[in-house]
Amino acid sequence: MPETVVEVQNVTRCYGKLCAVQDLSLTVEKGESFGFLGPNGAGKTTTIKMLTGFIRPDSGTIRVMGHDMARDDIEAKRRIGLVPDEYGLYDDLTAADHLRFYGRLLGMPQSDREAAIERSLKLVELTEQTNNKTKGFSHGMRQRLVIAQALMHGPAILFLDEPTTGLDPVGAKEVRDLIKKMTAGGMTLFISSHLLFEVQEMCRSVAVINRGRLLKKDTIANLSNVLKDKIGRQLFLMLQNPEKPVYDAIAAVAGVEGISVEGPAYKIRVRSPEVQFEVPKAAVDAGGRILAFYEVNPSLEDVFIDLVGVGK
Ligand SMILES: Nc1ncnc2c1ncn2[C@@H]1O[C@H](COP(=O)(O)OP(=O)(O)OP(=O)(O)O)[C@@H](O)[C@H]1O
Ligand SMILES: [Mg+2]
Incomplete structure (x- = not known):
């Protein structure tokens, strides 16, 4: 039996008259590398913000590993890692300092924290940069550091909002390779993107949304076969x-x-x-x-x- 990590039921979120997300339902199973696609303004970031507990839906329910985001948000958030579409790093802090700071915010005990810092920096291949300030980091290294930060507490699912947008080809490939490595290791990933060739490379299933509504959710292979029958x-x-x-x-x-x-x-x-x-x-x-x-x-x-x- 597949284990459901995220369950979204009839979620709607409006800004005034504009409904960024409307009646969205979907599930993500354990070990899935799930692509969340849609054109600009489709509602991807709004959805990710709701799934990670940054904003609340107007209606509908969100469960993460069975924990209701509205009633049990601390437990739900403990199981979530987020790489947002925009973030800032402190130039004068080292890679390890960033993770140490974040680990403190999460209330991790010092012994766990230091082990988690080493483990996460190793995973994103930044071990050599552990004690270097982020001032000199490339865009790709910054993105990998944010991924390390999001993984520090061992979440059940990692959300990545447009993880390669703005990176040069080398930086983008490094991030894609890292995502593929995490998938091969059994991590559950939810990746929003409009770079379709990348999603095809990294994900097995996708959901496509447009104007806040879900159009399709299936494996890429099934969607391709359905289109083949049609055209x-x-x-x-x-x-x-x-x-x-x-x-x-x-x-x-x-x-x-x-x-x-x-x-x-x-x-x-x-x-x-x-x-x-x-x-x-x-x-x-x-x-x-x-x-x-x-x-x-x-x-x-x-x-x-x-x-x-x-x-x-
Ligand atoms: N805080 C806000 N206030 C008002 N409108 C908002 C707000 N956040 C998002 N919207 C609107 O909601 C819609 C969905 O936005 P969202 O950022 O979720 O789309 P997206 O799919 O992430 O787009 P992109 O591909 O450009 O990142 C857009 O029309 C956007 O203008
Ligand atoms: Mg967005």
């Missing part, structure tokens, strides 16, 4: 000679529904799997020299655009 299969064919006769021969195959040209490659939409085998045959018969041929599953980006896309 058909996409084949990728790369040719040494992507010339008109080859294009025309493929277009003439019964069951080919569309071709888009991408440099030396064609992306071909077909409905049934049988047509799949006719495509390379037609290309070769027309003199095409094939460099690569494979089926492309719909990406999380395709799924997201289908759900919240232009004009919806």
Whole structure:
């Protein structure tokens, strides 16, 4: 039986007339790496603030490891770690000082605190920076320090609000690798993002919200398959000679529904799997020299655009 870490039931939060989150229900199971997606202003940060007890919903309930956030918030918050979208560090404090300060705020006894500091800095690969002031830290190192801080008390779930936004490619990759390492270690993660390729790399399941409402919650694999049933299969064919006769021969195959040209490659939409085998045959018969041929599953980006896309 999967163990539920977070349970959200019919949660709504409005700011005046604008409802940032409306009637949201979802659950996150233990060990899940859960992606929380939505365009700007969709309600991701508002949701994370409610799930971590920073703001209260107008209505609905939130339970963390069975503890009701409204009635038992101290116990619920003990089980939560948060990496917020914005934070400040003290330039003149060392990495360890930050964690020591935070550990005191949490009321951790000194012996536990020092062990937790060492353990968390090791996990985020900042051991060598333990006694260095954060003044000289890169943006990526700062983000990893905030992750270490959020993990110090051994939470059951870690919330990360746009964890790689604003980082350079190297810093972003370091944070992604760290997230993947935590997932492999069985940590439960709730990651909000609009960087879909990253979510596809880091998460198994996602929820997509738009204008405060949940549109879908499922595994990425299921969402991709559902979209495939809807739009058909996409084949990728790369040719040494992507010339008109080859294009025309493929277009003439019964069951080919569309071709888009991408440099030396064609992306071909077909409905049934049988047509799949006719495509390379037609290309070769027309003199095409094939460099690569494979089926492309719909990406999380395709799924997201289908759900919240232009004009919806
Ligand atoms: N304190 C507030 N007062 C008034 N409106 C707010 C407040 N916080 C958020 N909102 C509004 O609620 C909506 C949801 O905002 P939220 O920050 O949760 O979205 P988001 O999905 O995190 O967006 P982003 O991708 O830009 O971070 C937005 O329309 C925002 O303007
Ligand atoms: Mg946000």
